[in-house]
Amino acid sequence: MTAQLLEVDGLGKRFGGFVALDGVDLSIAPGERVGLIGPNGSGKSTLVNCLCGTLANETGSVRFDGRDLSGLVAHQRTRLGMARSFQLPRPFPSMTVGDNLRIPLLYAVNARPGAAHLSVAETRERCAELLGLVGLAGRVHDYPRDLTQVDMRKLELARAMASDPKLLIADEAMAGLSHSEVSDIVALLVRLNERGITVILIEHIMRAVMSFSQRLVVLVSGKKIADGRPDEVIRDAEVERAYLGQ
């Protein structure tokens, strides 16, 4: 097998007696754009949490960029180049929008071995650039409480992007966005991808998933039931049943 960026092998996670993830295998090549879909409660966010170290998986292993991640806590994984947005935005409420972005710059980008330390001016520039990318230009000095839910999602995405990741996992970053905003974010993610960032997009908005993904993975009840070209996967009988059965 060629070098994969992410290799998930037999990942399992339980909440008490409830099996949230049941032996999930997944491998993602560098530079891929992967869509991850599945009905509500199918375990998508749980998978993200296990990949990023927010939750500990009980079985299976995760390899990222040639390293086994077992035993690494979340901030170490972030520093290795794995970034995620939270499905329910979790901004730092006591900090301005700009400072929210400054945190990953200070603690992930500057903490990378060998990486050049960003100067204060460079940090400020990067914040402004990121805010411009997600459409929050000019809101540097606002507080998260001044933002709408939609803007909060954009901030969440910008903060994940700020850590300069190799792999970006966007967990329903587009819920509630308008038609044109969805297109903007999809275009943004594609642009990031063109810069070499691998992206996993978790989304219920099928239009976004279909236009974005080069590959589609379907999770149902904690099991991966399909993985392949989007147009083929979407016609798959089992996938159809899972969605129709909802």
Next chain:
Amino acid sequence: MRWWTFLLACSAVAAAVFFAACWLANDYYFFAGYTVLQFVVLATAWNILGGYCGYVNFGSAAFFAVGAYTTVFFHKALPLPIPALVLLAGIASGLIGLGTGYLTLRLRGAFFSIATLALAVVLQTLVVNWNYVGGSRGAYVVRPNEVALIGSYVQYLFLIMLALAVGALAVARAIERSRLGFGFATIRDDELAAEASGVPTLKLKLIATTLSGALMGMAGAPFPYYIGYLEPASAFGLPYAVNAIAMPMIGGTTSWVGPLIGALLLGTLQQVATVTISSAVNLLLVGLLLVGFVIVAPKGIVGLVQPYWGRKRKRAEPP
């Protein structure tokens, strides 16, 4: 203002305070001032963990007592000048802080606070049963009457506490404006998001418990010389734990100014109450004020005045 400018400014104010007290030529002011300054250090130390990181420590008295008992121990074992004792006390209580952090920081919210309370009980029990430092009977620490160059011993103690207060404030302010301070604030805000942004939360919390504990212990180091006779009940006294929490809460927990204001205000108030009414009302007073502030002004005095004064100031950017 750079940190050394701040330190110079603080030292200038401190010198002015000292000479003003000398000019009043009454040792009472040194006695009372010492207590107030001791609370400035305690409140500032508490705030590094409680205010910046959001972890409420109920066990401040234990750290204070570790400092005080370090002095008692060395007073018997190997007499040293007070500045050296302050340093040793800082190391001892800093280590206790680090250890406590390791054992308890995986606990969130109220559970962490309860664990710190338990720590105080455990340490007090240990000290009560440790005969070398006096056990439950307590220990006498005889102090000299005079100190060369400075004058009376209480003036000397006052001066030491003044220096500690300046040091503690400088440390707190430096943290606030640094990368570390930003990291602390993310812990207070949302630990999961902090980790996801690359913040090593456990390491930062350990730094906070160590620093906070060390400063509290340093505040306790000169205490046996101040009081002359140290018993566990006074070193582990409730007033320290309560004041260390109440002062920052009333002053405001988000900046170094808050604990300073809170400690000066509540500390002075308690000194006045002790003289005019009785020291028995002190805690009642603090308790009532705390309840009042929590209801009316949860962001403390700093939070009350900030809208009128702090808005225009731009927050410093960390390196």
